[in-house]
Amino acid sequence: MKPVICPYCQKPIEKRDQLVTVSNMFRIRPYHYVCYQTVERETRTIWSFWTPVNGVAGNIRFVFLLGIAIWFLTTDSLGMGGELVGVIAFYNVMIHLTAYFLYERRVPK
Numbered sequence: 001m002k003p004v005i006c007p008y009c010q011k012p013i014e015k016r017d018q019l020v021t022v023s024n025m026f027r028i029r030p031y032h033y034v035c036y037q038t039v040e041r042e043t044r045t046i047w048s049f050w051t052p053v054n055g056v057a058g059n060i061r062f063v064f065l066l067g068i069a070i071w072f073l074t075t076d077s078l079g080m081g082g083e084l085v086g087v088i089a090f091y092n093v094m095i096h097l098t099a100y101f102l103y104e105r106r107v108p109k
């Protein structure tokens with residue numbers, strides 16, 4: 001498999017615990033943990049929606065969003081508004097899965 005390249009330092013990410021996958025709307029990027037901290041510092045002043053999707057916090061959010069998606073897409077709670085919430089949650093679930101299959105799975109532990 002091709003190595004996952006960090007867009008910041010252009011070097012391959014070799015270990016799973018160095019990897020941070022972040023998402024911003026439809027874009028997903030893999031960074032080294034240290035590189036992401038630098039990127040985050042540099043972009044803090046700009047309106048930024050980059051959010052890490054992996055790690056413990058990401059996994060908790062994944063389970064939470066999956067629950068919300070299933071709940072709102074399979075029940076009639078809140079009517080159309082509920083459907084919208086369900087779709088947004090579902091979209092986030094897809095981001096998590098894509099990040100996992102695209103990057104996380106390719107980086108050895």
Ligand SMILES: [Zn+2]
Pocket residue numbers: 006007008009010011031032035
């Ligand atoms: Zn890097």
